Amino acid sequence: MQDSGRNPRQSSSELTFLAVGPMDYYYAEFRSGEAWWGSSTDDRAFQTICNEWDVHRVVFGPAWAMDDFDSATTTTSSSSSADKTTAHAQIVPWIIVSRDGRAAWRNIPARLEALLNRRMANQAGIAEVSLGSGDAYFCRFLDGTIDYCLPAQQAAVAHELELRGLTITNIALHPELSNGFVIRSTYA
Secondary structure (H helix, E strand, C coil), X not given: CEXXXXXXXXXXXXXXXXXXXXXXXXXXEECCCCEEEEECCCCHHHHHHHHHCCEEEEEECCCEECCCCCCEEEEECCCCCCEEECCCCEECCEEEEECCCCEEEECCCHHHHHHHHHHCCCCCCEEEEEECCCCCEEEEECCCCEEEECCHHHHHHHHHHHHCCEEEXXXXXXXXXXXXXXEEEXXX
16 A cells, blocks of 8 residues: 555544545544545555645545546646546546645546636635545535535435525535435525
């Protein structure tokens, strides 16, 4: 397993954030500010961004096979070029959000990628984001706008909450189970 080189047994800090994904991807942050990350693949883009950015949040999506694709891309809002990588047997989608508002992503749903490419240059950054099974996602921006693409069951629950006058603030999606989700909402 590739990792950040930090030994989990050496820290006594309290865990404040943890994201885990398929293929041993993880990102952990502690109250001390120390962070650990890694994966079982040689994902240089993920490693580089975690090393160089002041990371605020990381989310992972479901792993998918690369058999039908020529290459995978990584896009960051701070760079207009895509980093073409050599195809691996499986790819893990991820989004990294920095504390200064930048975002980087790899292999996310096309609709979400188009939205982020349009917004990230001159609109409010990401406040909440999650990736679900297939093309499912939820994204809330710092200006309060939301966008989501959900399986029918989740969409019906979200629609019902909105009809009852609640404002959806986050939808946590399970990356591998289409019926695994939590919706957080408040009264408008």
